Amino acid sequence: MTDLMTARGIGVTLQERPVLHDIDFAASAGELIAIVGPNGAGKSTLLRVLANLLQPGEGSILLEGRDLRRLPRRILATKLAYLPQDQSIHWAISVMDVAMLGRLPHRRVGRPLSDTDHRAVAAALRTMNVLQFFNRPVTELSGGERARVLIARALAQEPLILLADEPAAGLDAVHQLELFAHLRRLADAGRSVVVVLHDLSLAARFSDRLVIMKAGRIHVEGPATQVLSSQVLEDVYDMSAYLGDIEGIPFVVPLASLEGRRDDPVCAEGGCAEMKRG
Amino acid sequence: MTDAALATNNPARTRVTYARLLIGLSLLVAIAFAASLSFGPARIGVGTVLQALFLGTDAEVQSAVLIVREIRLPRAVLGLLIGATLGLAGAALQGYLRNPLAEPGLIGVSAGAALGGVIAINSGLTSAFALALPLSGLAGALCAVLIVQSLAGLHGGPLTLILAGVAVTSFAGALMSLALNLSPNPFAALEIVFWMLGSLADRSFVHVQLAAPLILPGLVMMLALGRSLDALSLGEDGAANLGVNLGLARTLLIVGVALSVGASTSVAGSIGFVGLVVPHILRPLVGQRPSHLLVASMLGGAALVLFADVAVRVLTPGTELKLGVLTALIGAPLFFHLVLKTRRRLI
Numbered sequence: 001m002t003d004l005m006t007a008r009g010i011g012v013t014l015q016e017r018p019v020l021h022d023i024d025f026a027a028s029a030g031e032l033i034a035i036v037g038p039n040g041a042g043k044s045t046l047l048r049v050l051a052n053l054l055q056p057g058e059g060s061i062l063l064e065g066r067d068l069r070r071l072p073r074r075i076l077a078t079k080l081a082y083l084p085q086d087q088s089i090h091w092a093i094s095v096m097d098v099a100m101l102g103r104l105p106h107r108r109v110g111r112p113l114s115d116t117d118h119r120a121v122a123a124a125l126r127t128m129n130v131l132q133f134f135n136r137p138v139t140e141l142s143g144g145e146r147a148r149v150l151i152a153r154a155l156a157q158e159p160l161i162l163l164a165d166e167p168a169a170g171l172d173a174v175h176q177l178e179l180f181a182h183l184r185r186l187a188d189a190g191r192s193v194v195v196v197l198h199d200l201s202l203a204a205r206f207s208d209r210l211v212i213m214k215a216g217r218i219h220v221e222g223p224a225t226q227v228l229s230s231q232v233l234e235d236v237y238d239m240s241a242y243l244g245d246i247e248g249i250p251f252v253v254p255l256a257s258l259e260g261r262r263d264d265p266v267c268a269e270g271g272c273a274e275m276k277r278g
Numbered sequence: 279m280t281d282a283a284l285a286t287n288n289p290a291r292t293r294v295t296y297a298r299l300l301i302g303l304s305l306l307v308a309i310a311f312a313a314s315l316s317f318g319p320a321r322i323g324v325g326t327v328l329q330a331l332f333l334g335t336d337a338e339v340q341s342a343v344l345i346v347r348e349i350r351l352p353r354a355v356l357g358l359l360i361g362a363t364l365g366l367a368g369a370a371l372q373g374y375l376r377n378p379l380a381e382p383g384l385i386g387v388s389a390g391a392a393l394g395g396v397i398a399i400n401s402g403l404t405s406a407f408a409l410a411l412p413l414s415g416l417a418g419a420l421c422a423v424l425i426v427q428s429l430a431g432l433h434g435g436p437l438t439l440i441l442a443g444v445a446v447t448s449f450a451g452a453l454m455s456l457a458l459n460l461s462p463n464p465f466a467a468l469e470i471v472f473w474m475l476g477s478l479a480d481r482s483f484v485h486v487q488l489a490a491p492l493i494l495p496g497l498v499m500m501l502a503l504g505r506s507l508d509a510l511s512l513g514e515d516g517a518a519n520l521g522v523n524l525g526l527a528r529t530l531l532i533v534g535v536a537l538s539v540g541a542s543t544s545v546a547g548s549i550g551f552v553g554l555v556v557p558h559i560l561r562p563l564v565g566q567r568p569s570h571l572l573v574a575s576m577l578g579g580a581a582l583v584l585f586a587d588v589a590v591r592v593l594t595p596g597t598e599l600k601l602g603v604l605t606a607l608i609g610a611p612l613f614f615h616l617v618l619k620t621r622r623r624l625i
Contacts, residue, residue, distance in 0.1 A: 089512060
């Protein structure tokens with residue numbers, strides 16, 4: 001596998017508070033990577049750094065071997081799509097118009113959309129199963145439909161790398177599954193997909209690699225079957241969890257928070273063991 | 279639906295309706311411009327107006343030539359430029375800030391220009407030479423934009439821009455009140471109040487020569503924002519990911535608004551509600567797309583100001599109603615209507 005994107009030694013300090021320390025990260029073509037970790041671990045910050053929206057204080061990022069910061073904006077925008085966590089669309093523009101925004105980087109100023117543009121938009125809308133309401137204002141859609149339209153925008157961009165910050169937030173279980181099936185297919189089609197999410201079971205099921213972050217560092221990374229363990233969950237999330245598997249795919253059921261209890265003398269004596277087991 | 283239908287029908291259709299809308303609005307502007315040349319205290323027939331405008335100096339139409347060319351034409355040109363400015367600046371600011379309540383005065387330029395004008399009147403400069411008023415207004419607008427820019431920072435977000443604009447507007451308002459308070463005589467106070475109401479009456483080509491070189495580049499800068507504003511529908515990160523240079527967009531917006539709105543307020547006082555209401559009315563007609571709203575709103579603003587300026591001449595000949603008063607009188611009830619419409623949609 002060839003690395004599309006490699007980040008070395010990324011360090012970020014926001015308002016004198018260190019947020020990321022010495023992060024090494026690589027994404028290859030055909031790979032779906034899930035970044036997980038507790039709130040405040042630096043997942044979204046890492047994604048914004050990879051999207052060139054935030055300049056890291058330290059480290060460097062290469063996209064296809066070229067320095068990310070030196071790439072012209074328009075070129076970068078044709079190679080890398082970023083889906084912000086904020087899913088608001090500020091005007092009641094149509095589904096079609098939102099998807100067409102994805103073609104902006106491919107078009108010269110003042111030029112109408114080409115046939116290639118139209119094909120890409122139609123394909124993206126079809127892939128996300130929102131083609132049937134292409135003419136509706138996005139403000140009239142449900143949260144899940146809007147999330148899919150926004151992903152269609154990113155697909156219309158035809159990027160090599162898709163970075164998505166909690167794209168499944170607000171989706172029901174079925175739409176989460178469908179969304180991740182789509183993302184999986186994108187990766188299988190040779191793109192690289194990097195997703196920040198909270199659902200560990202979903203992450204384990206669809207990703208090739210889990211990147212588990214804690215306090216601004218990568219705690220551990222690798223295939224879900226190798227890195228997910230009760231010990232890791234306890235170390236990273238401070239929680240006890242039931243870790244099972246269905247046909248070789250791990251799933252996680254969180255059981256109880258251990259926050260503050262580890263220093264508790266009762267727990268130290270092993271008195272919390274039954275709670276850990278649930 | 280097939281790909282072909284999607285690729286040809288829909289965008290083509292929206293393009294046609296958008297083109298039709300622009301043609302319709304352009305016609306409206308042309309009619310309003312012609313009306314602005316044709317109505318006034320002196321009754322001059324349409325034929326005579328055309329003759330006076332294009333043919334020149336027959337002895338029998340001598341007075342008509344003077345009226346049409348020296349009084350009505352500069353007034354109509356200013357109405358066109360200022361209306362276009364207010365409509366476009368409103369649409370551009372609303373698009374950039376993603377807030378339908380933004381209006382051209384938001385970033386403090388109008389207040390700065392108004393304060394400059396007030397200082398010129400109060401200090402007696404205007405009686406020394408007539409152009410002191412617009413020139414002082416321009417100086418005020420320049421000061422305002424420099425203060426706003428340094429307060430908000432070069433790379434700040436929309437919020438800092440709004441806050442800085444509100445701060446400068448309030449301070450300029452306070453200074454204007456102070457000027458009224460300390461006004462040397464009641465006539466100066468009355469002049470200040472009248473000037474602040476906004477009017478196009480008694481403007482000459484000198485005013486056009488002063489304002490046009492500032493307004494036109496300002497309009498071009500704001501028109502160049504189309505792509506950026508469309509992309510900003512997805513928020514700042516989304517727009518940046520689409521290759522938009524946010525810093526450049528912000529600079530174009532601020533400089534464009536400062537030049538055009540500053541020059542407009544300097545020659546005509548404050549004309550309210552146009553920049554707020556016109557984008558509101560036209561937004562549904564362009565499918566809410568911020569880029570399409572720019573040109574449409576520019577034409578709509580020009581038509582509205584020209585018609586309103588005709589109306590003040592026709593409705594109250596003699597004691598002319600101030601243009602700014604009329605636009606507020608039309609604009610505010612339209613706003614009531616919009617509020618009710620929005621409420622119905624929310625229920």
